Amino acid sequence: MARVVFMFPGQGSQRVGMGRDFTERYPELLERYYHRADEILGFPLTELCFNGPEAELTQTQNAQPAILLTSMVILDVLRANGVDADAAAGHSLGEYSALVCAGVLRFEDALRLVRRRGELMAGVNARTPGAMAAIMGLSPEQVGEVCDAARADGVVEPANYNSPEQTVISGEEAGVRRAMALAKDAGAERVVPLQVGAPFHCSLMDDLKDEFAAELDKYEFSDPRIPVIANVTGDYVRTAAEVKEALRRQVAGAVRWSDAMRRFAADGYDTFVEVGPARVLTGLSMRINPDLTVFGTENGKRLDTLLAQLHG
Secondary structure, three states, X not given: OOOEEEEEOOOOOOOOOOOHHHHHHOOHHHHHHHHHHHHHHOOOHHHHHHHOOHHHHOOHHHHHHHHHHHHHHHHHHHHHOXXXXXXXXXXXXXXXXXXXXXXXXXXXXXXXXXXXXXHHHHHHHHHOOEEEEEEEOOOHHHHHHHHHHXXXXXXXXXXXXXXXXXXXXXXXXXXXHHHHHHHHHOOOOEEEEOOOOOOOOOHHHOOHHHHHHHHHOOOOOOOOOOOEEOOOOOOEEOOHHHHHHHHHHHOOOOEXXXXXXXXXXXXXXXXXXXXXXXOHHHHHHHHHOOOOEEEEOOOHHHHHHHHHHHHO
């Protein structure tokens, strides 16, 4: 029998129109999630998800709740069709979706938290403009050396350990630009600047940790009902207190996605389902371990394929 991990994506997975095909199949989702989200946040998030404009949807404070909302809709559809998780993890923002899946947070509270998280992160970028870039073809150790060499030009650090061959860097614009050039000199296959709203998961976000901890304290957390692996450790969080501390650290800490996927595989999980509006984690997971069975669910056709495979 398959042991299933639900993977929830982070910022960058947003796209105009996301989730709309699921509401066409299941109209009750509009009231159950979309209209509730609009009311909770006090602005038309549904309209942004379905119709954009893209520039507004991509803004950090909007993209984060929009992706969580879409992920929760797809999670509902999966469960309604008899597919549920034995364990869960999320990439950056996606960690909040994973915690809802695991019964740690209520959907409404997670939605409010990620909206506030996005606002705080966008505020950092307004004060200290930053940048991020993906480096492909160098080991994590080589990327660390590149960042060390570039730091004289500005803050730059590894931010996401996405796969053995892909590491994302984050920091001040000058430092990131210098690291990108050095990575190319070191033999990187590709160096791609990312279109993001802030320098996530680096020390530029340190000032947010205590402020965001105060936000976390406003909400009730429960112990996970299923195993969840945290970004900042690449290991399981087993209590509500451990979850909150991991989320506090995650704001400025690196995402150890490769470690999380390897840990799940070592513990016997063999089927990985990306629950969200894109297939970013699907591709990363296959590069981390080609032997895994991995599915996307970003639209109805992908969902149909998953259900056919799992239900025989």
